[in-house]
């Protein structure tokens with residue numbers, strides 16, 4: 001019996017992919033499965049997405065290798081390029097695409113190809129449209145594309161990609177329009193396909209739906225922008241994190257709960273001690289009053305989250321026994337709400353479950 005479990009609902013994942021496909025009927029989907037598919041399990045998710053995905057995007061070489069080792073043969077792109085020249089051998093052997101985002105990197109790729117004649121590398125040209133993370137600047141793109149176009153070690157035509165940095169619909173519309181305009185100007189130098197939209201672009205900005213799109217968080221049923229939940233867009237939560245009740249205790253008025261005695265009962269009540277803590281990935285920064293779903297109703301956290309346990313106030317009436325199952329986020333408790341309460345984004349929470357959490361996959 002596992003104390004903390006994460007259920008991954010592959011049918012919900014497929015449902016979400018179908019919803020996304022309807023939003024971008026004319027684009028091909030590069031499914032972002034970096035960071036172990038946002039904590040959902042990259043191989044299982046990639047397989048479940050197969051019908052909808054042209055290919056997959058990851059952040060690191062290890063992540064790409066994991067997919068290849070599982071027998072996935074579709075295109076895989078490493079979004080961050082290739083930080084370590086020593087990795088290029090594996091990149092070439094496993095036929096992984098990398099993004100070229102600087103002249104330094106371009107030189108490294110060229111010298112690798114010269115040292116390994118006959119090898120053809122798949123690359124995307126990445127351009128910076130206002131995030132200042134990776135990519136050629138606008139004043140560099142003509143020269144960069146000229147170098148890329150003239151190099152025979154790359155598979156041509158080379159596509160162009162950029163990343164949008166603002167996901168909140170209305171608030172940052174002006175900045176979004178600036179980024180889009182920059183992309184449109186730079187893409188005049190492109191020789192191949194364009195790839196721009198992330199989840200927010202897919203949902204809010206149809207003008208970013210180029211030949212390829214890169215959905216991430218929405219695949220997992222989660223809203224990319226604050227103040228919304230996945231269900232607002234017809235998406236279903238894929239991850240549900242649960243734990244069990246260890247004990248039920250009666251408290252008198254004035255009893256203090258947990259480390260630091262930070263919550264004090266203002267009336268006689270009962271609490272349930274749950275078997276999950278921050279070492280499972282439930283944030284210690286969670287304030288009192290955060291929702292947990294238990295025996296058909298929503299109860300609320302009290303006291304500091306411990307390493308292996310946490311507390312919820314269950315009042316006097318709810319029937320709760322040791323061994324009952326509590327949902328921390330997922331089907332009944334939107335992870336977006338939990339994230340908001342603790343001052344973070346759902347991306348951070350779903351990538352958090354630690355190695356002692358048991359994953360179960362519900363078939364598609």
Ligand SMILES: *Cc1c(COP(=O)(O)O)cnc(C)c1O
Pocket residue numbers: 032034079163197198199200214215216217218224
């Ligand atoms: C993570 C990432 C995505 C996906 O972003 P979402 O907001 O999860 O849709 C797309 N492109 C790049 C370059 C990324 O790093």
